[in-house]
Amino acid sequence: MRLTLERIHLYLLDKGFIEPASLADGDYMATQMQTRNIIFRVTRQAAKSLFVKQLNSFDPNNTYVLQKDATCLWLIKNHPAFEQLSGYVPDYFGFDPEKQVLVTEYLPDSSNLEDYARLNQGSLPLHVREELATILASYHFPLTAQVLGSRSVQFFPRQMPWVMNLADTDVGTQQGLFSQTATPNPVLSAVLGSADFRSVLVSIKSEWMATSLIHGDLKWMNLLVQRAEDREKVKVIDWEIADIGDPLWDVAGVLQGFVTNIILYHPNIATDSFSLVPGVGLGHLQEAWPLMDHFWRLYRAQTAPDAKPAEEAAALAKALRFTGVRLIQSAIEQNMMMPTVQPNSTKLLQASYAMLSNGPAILQQFTAAPVAELA
Structure with missing residues (x-):
């Protein structure tokens, strides 16, 4: 019924x-x-x-x-x-x-984080970034044998995100899944036609470590900011893709939000042509690095406070690579009903390529700006 x-x-x-x-x-x-x-x-x-x-x-x-x-x-x-x-x-x-x-x-006095950021001049206040870090840290812990033995936990299939398997599956099958038009998804074709993208998708699978409960689709649309008792509280919704997986995939979902919040709503980013050129697209992301870096430090202070510098750098590099892959996923999903590459998909793919091609340079730009400057 x-x-x-x-x-x-x-x-x-x-x-x-x-x-x-x-x-x-x-x-x-x-x-x-x-x-x-x-x-x-x-x-x-x-x-x-x-x-x-x-x-x-x-x-x-x-x-x-x-x-x-x-x-x-x-x-x-x-x-x-x-x-x-x-x-x-x-x-x-x-x-x-x-x-x-x-x-x-139902949370009637709330808005998703994407809309909330636009109402706050494209940024997230300090208290929201702090709460996001606390939320992720609250469930990003290695699961014990006792927790893994729970019948509810055993329900999870422990699957990698579909985007990580693109380079290993049949192209025809992929197009059937990711195109709702009579023509192939042009973004998917661009990704699979790029040796650089394919190489990243093949290699990044080896980095996946399924240790924790993850939301699996932690984008800003699935984070609500609710006004309650004269303060703002963040709530996480839509746990449909939750699984036992790599916690940095959720972290990458938050980091991707900082990137897309700039590139999708920046009036000066060209979308009239699509090209994969290392470095192109990084200039507009300078505003995002301090916010991403600050969120990362807040998160790691709660999940890995004793990490050595080399371990910290490796974890951040992995989170940024995951962010680049999530941008690929979003570009493909946003273009499923269109026969040509759409402007927003162009922005997402170019930003992904810029991040994946310039990892060491981006790491150097995470300058650990003082919290007072980011409030």
């Missing part, structure tokens, strides 16, 4: 997610939006608001992804190892496997 706006209150009452008093008192307002899923937002004043997600298509892959989202949220809220993280995700209310419905907390 598919839920409708007219009947969603009956479903929520039947499952015990809302009380009859909410309806009787008028403390209930539901709205519906259609994405790849059926989404309802139920706003209340006297109790927590609800975010209701039902699958639009009950195919095995969609069913598995929603179940993983529910399993991960249950794990975070119930396993003592993730107690610190539990305060940084919306509350989990329940999962209905029969109707494929997930009910979590």
